[in-house]
Structures are given as structure tokens and as C-alpha cells.
Amino acid sequence: MSAVPTIDLNDGHTIPQLGFGVFQIDPEDTVGAVGRALEVGYRHVDTAQMYGNEKEVGEAVRASGLDRADVFVTSKLNNGVHRPDEARRAFDGTLSDLGFDYVDLFLIHWPLPTLYDGDFVSTWETLAELHRDGRARSIGVSNFQVDHLRRLTDATGVVPAVNQIERHPYLLNDAVHDYGRAHGIATEAWSPIAQGDVLEDPVITGIAQKLGRSAAQVVLRWHIQHGAIVFPKSTTPERIEENFALFDFELEGDDVEEIDGLDRGEAGRTGPNPDTFDHIPD
Numbered sequence: 001m002s003a004v005p006t007i008d009l010n011d012g013h014t015i016p017q018l019g020f021g022v023f024q025i026d027p028e029d030t031v032g033a034v035g036r037a038l039e040v041g042y043r044h045v046d047t048a049q050m051y052g053n054e055k056e057v058g059e060a061v062r063a064s065g066l067d068r069a070d071v072f073v074t075s076k077l078n079n080g081v082h083r084p085d086e087a088r089r090a091f092d093g094t095l096s097d098l099g100f101d102y103v104d105l106f107l108i109h110w111p112l113p114t115l116y117d118g119d120f121v122s123t124w125e126t127l128a129e130l131h132r133d134g135r136a137r138s139i140g141v142s143n144f145q146v147d148h149l150r151r152l153t154d155a156t157g158v159v160p161a162v163n164q165i166e167r168h169p170y171l172l173n174d175a176v177h178d179y180g181r182a183h184g185i186a187t188e189a190w191s192p193i194a195q196g197d198v199l200e201d202p203v204i205t206g207i208a209q210k211l212g213r214s215a216a217q218v219v220l221r222w223h224i225q226h227g228a229i230v231f232p233k234s235t236t237p238e239r240i241e242e243n244f245a246l247f248d249f250e251l252e253g254d255d256v257e258e259i260d261g262l263d264r265g266e267a268g269r270t271g272p273n274p275d276t277f278d279h280i281p282d
């Protein structure tokens with residue numbers, strides 16, 4: 001039995017609130033890392049076409065002996081394939097690489113508002129097709145700002161199930177998170193521990209010491225108590241276990257508020273700004 005709670009999505013599906021991220025895991029390490037995570041109890045894996053390891057994620061799920069239906073798998077559309085025909089072909093490639101006949105969740109990885117004549121709406125309509133034909137059980141977006149989200153809904157009436165955004169104690173990204181809460185869009189927090197950058201903050205180490213927990217556990221628990229979905233990445237077996245042990249303790253209200261107070265706004269952003277990001281990988 002998994003202790004991980006699920007979050008209800010706006011399309012009737014549910015998603016485990018804690019998963020395993022595979023960004024920057026080399027393909028040759030992916031089967032081992034995902035296999036370890038599945039052994040520990042994770043039942044949700046977050047990959048992307050851009051990460052180059054979808055094939056190995058699929059292999060790890062099959063090697064685990066678990067039923068496909070028991071593991072929630074997300075992938076994301078790459079930046080160079082936003083035009084509808086290319087997006088359809090790229091999605092076929094995702095299913096073929098994973099070796100699955102559906103994904104649980106498929107996202108537009110970046111809005112790219114300065115590319116494709118600013119048209120991410122036709123890309124979204126393409127994802128809506130994949131949702132209707134059942135090969136993407138849920139669909140959503142990543143790195144979408146409030147005005148991008150509004151535009152999608154106004155143009156298509158289809159509300160994303162999730163928005164995966166950079167969020168951690170140094171960048172709360174609350175305007176986007178609050179818009180999502182108000183409109184039934186679940187927030188997924190990427191780089192939940194800011195790739196380690198927040199772990200030596202005295203506020204966090206102080207709370208960790210008080211609770212007898214690690215700094216990473218405190219930060220991940222803070223996300224959970226805010227209702228966000230997280231999928232920390234690690235290739236270190238002990239950390240894979242540590243990051244899963246979040247459901248036998250709680251932060252007090254004061255601790256949560258103290259961590260909220262670490263927000264640095266835009267200065268805390270570690271990744272690209274979604275309004276200007278325009279990178280097309282080779």
C-alpha cells in the first residue's frame with residue numbers, strides 16, 4: 001500500500017502527489033534510477049521528449065513487474081514540434097519509445113510565446129485531440145503564465161488538468177499557482193528543491209533540525225502541504241528513499257509560513273523565464 005495521497009484532476013483522473021523526475025538522468029542510468037524508485041514505492045514518473053530517456057523509462061516500468069495501470073507516467077511535447085502535424089508525429093514517437101499505448105499525462109513543455117507566431121493554441125487543440133482519442137488520459141501544460149492559461153481557455157474552452165511550473169521556497173510563483181487553484185488547474189512544482197540550492201538555507205536547516213528530518217524532506221513536505229504535486233530527481237539510492245519518506249510527519253503552520261517568507265520573486269528563478277524562453281533543442 002502506498003502512503004502517497006492522490007490529487008483529483010479536473011478531468012476525473014487522479015495523480016499521485018509525489019513522483020520521480022528524470023530530467024538530467026542519462027539514458028544509461030535511467031533504467032536503474034527509475035527501477036530503484038519503483039522498488040521504493042514511487043508510482044509516478046515525470047519524463048519529457050527533451051530528456052532523451054523515454055525509452056528507458058518504459059523499459060524500467062516493464063522490468064519492475066508492476067502493472068502498467070499502476071504507474072502514472074507523464075511526458076511532454078518538445079519545443080521544435082509545436083505545429084499540429086509535427087506534434088501528432090512526436091506524440092506517436094513518445095508512445096513508441098515508451099512502448100505504451102497511452103500516457104497518463106501529456107504536457108506542452110514550454111509556451112514559446114515568441115515562436116510559432118505566438119500560436120500555442122493550435123498546439124493545445126492537438127493535445128485535446130490526443131485526449132479525446134484516449135491516448136493521453138490527461139493533458140496539461142508546463143511553464144504557462146497566467147495570460148497564457150487564460151488564452152487557452154478562452155480560445156478552446158479546454159482547461160489544462162495541470163500546469164507544471166518552477167516552484168520552490170525561493171520562487172513561490174504564487175500568481176500562477178493561485179490562478180490554477182481558482183480555475184481547477186493542479187500545480188506541479190518543478191525543481192522542488194531548486195536542484196539543491198535551498199537546502200542550506202538557515203530557515204530550512206533550522207526546521208529540519210527541530211523535526212529530526214533532512215532539509216530536502218522539509219522542503220518537499222512544504223510543497224505537499226501547499227497541495228502541489230512534486231517529483232524530485234535523484235540518482236542517489238539513499239536520496240531516492242529519503243525523498244519518499246514524507247508522510248509520517250507534518251510541518252506546523254508557523255514553519256510553513258516561515259518557508260513562504262523565503263520567496264525572492266523573480267530573483268529566485270533558477271530556470272528560464274517562460275515569457276522569453278525560445279530554445280529549440282537539436
Ligand SMILES: NC(=O)c1ccc[n+]([C@@H]2O[C@H](COP(=O)([O-])OP(=O)(O)OC[C@H]3O[C@@H](n4cnc5c(N)ncnc54)[C@H](OP(=O)(O)O)[C@@H]3O)[C@@H](O)[C@H]2O)c1
Nearest residue numbers: 021022023046190191192193194195216232233234235236
Ligand atoms: N517542465 C519543466 O520545464 C521542468 C524543468 C525542470 C525540471 N522538471 C521536472 O522536475 C523534476 C525535478 O526537478 P530537477 O530535477 O530540476 O531538480 P530537483 O528535483 O529540485 O533537484 C535535483 C537535484 O537535487 C539533488 N537531490 C535530490 N534529492 C536530494 C536530497 N534528498 N538531498 C540533497 N540533494 C538532493 C539531486 O542530486 P543527485 O541526483 O546527485 O542525488 C539533483 O542534483 C525533473 O526531474 C523534471 O521531471 C521540469
